Amino acid sequence: xxxxxxxxxxxxxxxxxxxLDLGTLSFPELTSLRESLVGTVARLxxxxxxxxxxxxxxxxVGDIERNTRLRTAxxxxxxxxxxxxxxxxxxxDSLDAASKRRANRWVVVVSALFGxxxxxxRVPAYRVNMCSTLPGVGxxxxxxxxxxxEALDAAxxxxxxxxxxxxxxxxxxWRPTGERAERWVHVTxxxxxxxxxxxxxxxxxxxxxxxxxxxxxxxxxxxxxxFEVELTPPARAGRPWQLAxxxxx
Numbered sequence: 254x255x256x257x258x259x260x261x262x263x264x265x266x267x268x269x270x271x272x273l274d275l276g277t278l279s280f281p282e283l284t285s286l287r288e289s290l291v292g293t294v295a296r297l298x299x300x301x302x303x304x305x306x307x308x309x310x311x312x313x314v315g316d317i318e319r320n321t322r323l324r325t326a327x328x329x330x331x332x333x334x335x336x337x338x339x340x341x342x343x344x345x346d347s348l349d350a351a352s353k354r355r356a357n358r359w360v361v362v363v364s365a366l367f368g369x370x371x372x373x374x375r376v377p378a379y380r381v382n383m384c385s386t387l388p389g390v391g392x393x394x395x396x397x398x399x400x401x402x403e404a405l406d407a408a409x410x411x412x413x414x415x416x417x418x419x420x421x422x423x424x425x426x427w428r429p430t431g432e433r434a435e436r437w438v439h440v441t442x443x444x445x446x447x448x449x450x451x452x453x454x455x456x457x458x459x460x461x462x463x464x465x466x467x468x469x470x471x472x473x474x475x476x477x478x479x480f481e482v483e484l485t486p487p488a489r490a491g492r493p494w495q496l497a498x499x500x501x502x
Contacts, residue, residue, distance in 0.1 A: 254460070254466070255359060255361060255405075255408055255413065255414070255415045256418065256457055256460060257361055257363060257415065257417045257419050258339065258361070258419065259362070259363060259418070259419045259420045259423045260362055260363070260364045261336060261338075261340050262337055263335075263336050263338075264335060264379070265329075265333065265336045265378065266319060266327075266334075266377070266378040267329035267334065267378070268327060270327035270328045270329050270375065271375070272324060272326065272327065272328065273323060273326070273328055273375070273376065273377055275291070277374075277375065278370065279371040280408075282400075282403050283369065283400055286368065286396060286397075286400050287368065290366055290390065291323050293387055293388075293389055294320050294379070294381055295321050295322070295323045297320075297387065303317050307380070307387070309380055309381075309385075313380055316378075316379075319378055319379070319380070320379055320380055320381075322377075328375040328376055328377050329375060330373050330375055331371070331372050331374050331375075332372040334376055334377070334378055335362065338447055339418075339451065339453055339454040339457075340454060341451075341454065342450075342454025342457075342458065348458070349462075355461040355465075356372055356457075356461040357371060357372050357373045359465070360372050363397075363423040363427070365381040365383035365393055365397075368400060368401055369401060369404055369405060381393070383423060394422070394426050397427075406433070409429055411431070411432035412432070412436070412467075413465070414438060414465065414467065414472060415429050415433060415436060415437045416438050417438065417439045417440065418453040429493075436468065437493040437494065438472055439493040439494065440452075440453055440496050440498055441497050441498065442498055452480075452498055452499065452500055455480075456476060456498055459476060459480075460475070460476075463475075469484060476498060480498045480499060480501060482497065483496070483497040484496050484497075485497070
């Protein structure tokens with residue numbers, strides 16, 4: 254099974270740890286673009302009008318300044334750097350050993366700076382907008398749409414489920430095709446964004462605590478023990494199943 258997550262806007266800067274080594278990250282076929290982006294983002298973040306160049310909130314002064322030290326700042330695993338609502342609900346540290354291994358094996362985080370990460374990959378805290386157009390790089394989501402299929406097509410084996418918990422911004426940079434699309438399930442959550450993130454974290458936590466279901470129907474049955482679920486078939490070939498999910502009271 255492949256579980257796709259968005260990154261977290263909330264990130265905790267590591268206080269100690271070795272600096273970034275792009276060569277150790279999962280999906281080495283993305284290294285060249287990562288190298289380019291890390292250098293570009295660090296350089297742009299030192300400019301007086303960095304917020305405009307990066308297309309991020311100008312109030313995030315500390316985050317922008319931190320970008321200037323991407324190559325030298327301490328790193329931690331992605332599961333500890335990403336600390337927003339979804340990752341609080343997932344709570345990797347409290348999982349048992351077998352569940353942690355599944356999480357590290359199944360979960361892929363789609364990132365504006367690094368493309369795709371496993372939870373055990375070591376990264377610094379950063380602030381990059383997937384929708385930005387970076388000078389010298391171009392439209393960032395377009396760049397990743399060119400590179401991610403090579404990496405994620407290999408990660409999503411044709412007969413396994415792809416459980417998609419990404420927001421629309423991150424879902425746009427890679428979509429399963431062919432056989433992979435037949436077992437592609439998009440997890441939707443009615444209601445506010447905060448609740449959607451929290452529920453997707455709970456769904457991910459539930460899934461990594463046992464062996465992987467093999468079909469969309471088996472996935473819905475599995476989650477129905479803890480969630481109200483409604484599974485809707487794809488509207489047409491090449492589109493995902495839709496799994497509406499709400500935690501049981």
